[in-house]
Amino acid sequence: MHREDPLIIAGRSFQSRLLLGTGKFASHQQMAEAAEVSGAEIVTMALRRVDPGASQGNILDLLDPERYLFLPNTSGARSADEAVRLARLARAGGISDWVKLEVTPHPSHLLPDSLETLRATEILVKEGFTVLPYMQADPILAKQLADAGAATVMPLGAPIGTNRGLRTRDAIALILQEAEVPVVVDAGLGAPSHAAEALEMGADAVLVNTAIATAEDPVAMAKAFRLGCVAGRLAYLAGRPGERSSAEASSPLTGFLGES
Amino acid sequence: MNDLIHAIDTIPFGEMIVRAECADDRAVREILRKEHRDRWDLAVLLSPAADNLLEEVARAAADLTAQRFGRTIRLYAPLYLSNECVNVCTYCGFRRDNDVARSTLNAEQIRSEARYLSAQGFRNILLVSGEHPKWVNRDYLSEAVRIAREFVPQVAIEVQPLTTSGYEATVKAGADGVVVYQEVYDRELYASYHTHGPKKDYDDRLLAASRAAAAGVRRIGIGTLLGLAPWREEILALGTHAAHLYRRFGRTEISFSFPRIREAAGAIEPRYQVSDRQLLQMMCALRLVFPDAGIVLSTREAPALRDGLSRIAVTMMSAGSRTEPGGYEHPDESEKQFEIEDHRTAAEVGAMLSAQGIDPVWKDWEEALHG
Numbered sequence: 001m002h003r004e005d006p007l008i009i010a011g012r013s014f015q016s017r018l019l020l021g022t023g024k025f026a027s028h029q030q031m032a033e034a035a036e037v038s039g040a041e042i043v044t045m046a047l048r049r050v051d052p053g054a055s056q057g058n059i060l061d062l063l064d065p066e067r068y069l070f071l072p073n074t075s076g077a078r079s080a081d082e083a084v085r086l087a088r089l090a091r092a093g094g095i096s097d098w099v100k101l102e103v104t105p106h107p108s109h110l111l112p113d114s115l116e117t118l119r120a121t122e123i124l125v126k127e128g129f130t131v132l133p134y135m136q137a138d139p140i141l142a143k144q145l146a147d148a149g150a151a152t153v154m155p156l157g158a159p160i161g162t163n164r165g166l167r168t169r170d171a172i173a174l175i176l177q178e179a180e181v182p183v184v185v186d187a188g189l190g191a192p193s194h195a196a197e198a199l200e201m202g203a204d205a206v207l208v209n210t211a212i213a214t215a216e217d218p219v220a221m222a223k224a225f226r227l228g229c230v231a232g233r234l235a236y237l238a239g240r241p242g243e244r245s246s247a248e249a250s251s252p253l254t255g256f257l258g259e260s
Numbered sequence: 261m262n263d264l265i266h267a268i269d270t271i272p273f274g275e276m277i278v279r280a281e282c283a284d285d286r287a288v289r290e291i292l293r294k295e296h297r298d299r300w301d302l303a304v305l306l307s308p309a310a311d312n313l314l315e316e317v318a319r320a321a322a323d324l325t326a327q328r329f330g331r332t333i334r335l336y337a338p339l340y341l342s343n344e345c346v347n348v349c350t351y352c353g354f355r356r357d358n359d360v361a362r363s364t365l366n367a368e369q370i371r372s373e374a375r376y377l378s379a380q381g382f383r384n385i386l387l388v389s390g391e392h393p394k395w396v397n398r399d400y401l402s403e404a405v406r407i408a409r410e411f412v413p414q415v416a417i418e419v420q421p422l423t424t425s426g427y428e429a430t431v432k433a434g435a436d437g438v439v440v441y442q443e444v445y446d447r448e449l450y451a452s453y454h455t456h457g458p459k460k461d462y463d464d465r466l467l468a469a470s471r472a473a474a475a476g477v478r479r480i481g482i483g484t485l486l487g488l489a490p491w492r493e494e495i496l497a498l499g500t501h502a503a504h505l506y507r508r509f510g511r512t513e514i515s516f517s518f519p520r521i522r523e524a525a526g527a528i529e530p531r532y533q534v535s536d537r538q539l540l541q542m543m544c545a546l547r548l549v550f551p552d553a554g555i556v557l558s559t560r561e562a563p564a565l566r567d568g569l570s571r572i573a574v575t576m577m578s579a580g581s582r583t584e585p586g587g588y589e590h591p592d593e594s595e596k597q598f599e600i601e602d603h604r605t606a607a608e609v610g611a612m613l614s615a616q617g618i619d620p621v622w623k624d625w626e627e628a629l630h631g
Contacts, residue, residue: 024330026617048626051383076629078478078511085628107513108506108552161328214326 005237007205009182010098010130010151012069014041017199018229019071019184020222021209022059023049030218032062038222043068044100044207046075047086052093071132073100079113080120087124099124100154101133110160114141118148125149134186137168142175142183153179154207156187157198161210163190166197176202192221192228199232264470264504265463268445271500273493276300280307280492288313292320297549302499305545306492314541321544322572324551332619334576335606336384337377338418338558340585341365341404343595345390347457349443350528351488351521353597354390356457360595363585364395370407376588378411380580380606383623385412386439388583388597391420391459398426405433414625416479420458421468427475434630438472439481440465441517445497446489453488469501473509480505481556483517486539487530495542502550515554515576516546522560522598536565543573559600566602567612579609 006013020040025031035043045059050072060070072090077083080103087099101124103117104110117133118141124131130151135141137155145153155172158164165188166172176183182204189195195206208225215221276299283304291301304310310317342364345354353360365373377385385408389396401419408415416437417430427438444450447462454460469480482501484494502514518539521530543555557566557574559581570577579602584594604612610620 024326024332025619026331027614027619046624048629049621049623050626051623054381054622076624076626078629082629086626089626089628106510108510163327210327210330213330 005233007182009132014069014205015039016041016226016229017205017233018195018225019044019186019205019207020212021073021207022046022213023075024209024213025218026213028057028059028062031059031213034212034218034222035063035068037219037226038212039226041068042071044071044073044209047072047090047095048076050093050095069098070096071098071100072096073102073134074120075102075104077103078105079103080116080123083116083120084123087120087129088127091129097128098130098132098151101131104134104160112136112156114138117141118144121145121148121150132184137171137175139171139174139178143178146179146181150181152182152184152204154184154186157185157194158188158190160187162188163211164188165190165194166201169197169201172198172203173201192224195225195228196232196235199229200235202236205229262463262467264501264508265466267500267504268466268497269447271493271496273496276303276496277492279303280309283307283309285309285313288317292316292548299496299499299503299549302545302549303492303496305548306495306542310545311537311541314537314544317544317548318540318572321547324547325555325573325575328551329575330619331617332621333570333574333613334384334621334624335382335610336386336414336416336576336578337380337382337606338386338388338578338581338583339370339373339377339408340583340587340597341370341387341389341400341419342392342396343390343585343597344392344395345457346393347391347459348455349459350453350455351485351530353595358595361593363594364392365404365585367403367407369586369589370404371410373586373588374408374411381610381622382606383412384414384416384625386416386418386437386578387435388418389420391457396420398422398429401426402429402433405430405435409434413623413627416481418481421465422471424471424475427472427477431476436477436625436630437479437481438469438477439483439517440468440472441481441483441485441519442466442498442501443485444488445484445494445501449489466501469505470508473505473512477512479513479515479554481515481517481554483519483556485521486518486534487521487532490532491534491538491542495545499546499549502546502553506550513554514550515556516543516550517556517558518542519558519560522601539565540569540572543569547573559602560598562601563604563612566609567616570613570618571616577609577613579604580606 016039019042074083074086142153158167184205185198186207280303418439554575556576584596613620
């Protein structure tokens with residue numbers, strides 16, 4: 001079924017609906033193993049950690065660029081200007097002209113700055129970048145970012161690193177109703193059931209780092225998230241029945257009325 | 261009156277200590293279950309009851325550290341610029357009345373030390389100095405920052421309190437961090453240890469972190485020098501200081517350090533010894549109240565303790581350190597600020613972290629982020 005149900009971002013087709021963040025793993029080796037079993041095809045990495053001169057190697061050295069799309073992020077940027085400079089650096093360094101835009105001025109919660117995120121998106125789209133902005137779960141902003149040319153919108157489920165799940169569920173539902181670009185739920189998803197819940201609602205994909213990287217067994221958790229995403233997407237495509245307050249008979253009680 | 265000074269001077273120590281002394285297991289566990297914790301919770305987490313439950317407290321702290329920082333620890337190295345000093349701090353080897361070999365690095369020597377650290381793998385350097393207006397002034401510091409930045413993307417300074425424009429100058433030169441410990445939050449004890457020199461001015465030192473934040477410094481390290489005053493009160497004051505900075509300067513990253521007094525030439529013996537267990541307890545307590553604050557551990561501490569603490573609350577460590585000016589290229593030619601306990605090389609500390617399932621992060625900063 002996956003074959004007929006690709007995720008398409010900026011004209012590129014992906015089979016997996018799980019994007020993997022690489023920042024919090026205990027080792028590069030463990031990250032590579034988790035990436036492998038997660039089935040992820042898009043992995044994010046912090047540009048500020050890329051070190052061309054490192055004798056210890058970089059986080060992505062163990063990943064096959066044929067298999068994964070490396071999506072550099074602008075984590076650490078506190079303004080549009082800083083994020084734009086980072087993105088330009090990634091492009092100049094031949095890393096990518098795709099960028100996961102993160103503008104998070106307050107280190108104590110890392111929530112995104114909506115105004116600066118919109119401003120950076122406008123600049124980067126004009127410069128030809130494929131921009132995937134991390135954003136507040138705000139339906140108006142989602143529209144504005146899509147209008148500005150964002151390739152996806154990436155609303156947060158809960159503050160980053162909190163594992164609290166879809167705290168922004170109602171707002172994400174509104175974003176999904178109106179979305180014209182893929183919606184990737186990013187940040188705060190703490191369990192495979194959270195990922196499944198997002199995909200059941202109709203989100204196009206999820207991005208996970210903390211919940212996998214800091215699990216007791218990150219590789220096993222990567223697999224669990226893969227399955228959670230598959231289950232959630234299948235449920236969405238299968239047309240999940242709505243919730244009801246009481247049991248309902250499967251044959252209509254009033255069926256006889258039409259037979260006269 | 262300044263509201264930080266007011267906040268520090270009106271901490272209800274008496275009630276907080278009573279709260280701590282009366283706490284039982286249930287009170288501690290209740291706090292461990294909370295999503296957000298305040299300074300009253302901090303008092304309970306510093307209590308004897310929390311000490312009884314230290315394993316549980318440490319587990320909660322370790323979980324939170326992993327959640328917020330991942331299984332990673334950032335590495336940095338101090339680079340001592342000068343041991344000239346006009347102050348008399350009775351616990352410090354650099355005190356002015358101490359007859360020791362003095363030196364201040366010139367540009368070429370700074371370059372040589374920074375080059376050495378960069379070759380070791382460091383991408384984050386802390387420039388440290390005594391206080392001497394003739395040798396270590398604003399121009400000298402700006403030049404030192406610029407030189408260090410030729411080799412690494414991330415540079416912080418640990419020097420005397422500067423004015424707001426002084427901090428602006430170092431930011432402009434390329435520094436993104438400032439470390440300024442109050443040393444002792446207890447005013448009376450502060451006065452007893454800082455007997456001569458500009459450092460006698462408690463309020464000026466207390467407000468330095470706020471000036472740095474106002475000047476656009478992104479990372480600010482605050483701390484208390486353990487051994488000089490009763491530790492519970494000191495940590496409560498440190499927490500109050502941090503809470504103020506978080507509220508006032510949301511864009512600033514805060515980190516805590518808890519250096520324990522070490523043997524130094526001509527220095528006093530610590531009067532209020534802090535045990536390893538107490539050190540762990542205060543780290544856990546601050547982690548639980550300030551989930552996103554960095555916790556820094558220097559080579560003052562012994563390898564076994566550093567290895568253990570790195571799994572619980574620490575987010576940043578120095579390694580392979582020398583505490584005398586020029587000490588990397590020319591060890592033992594000048595007086596050290598203090599003796600270190602962990603003599604492992606940077607690579608050895610990195611390997612230790614990897615063996616414990618912690619990714620040593622050398623570079624965590626990018627040129628493009630400098631505004």
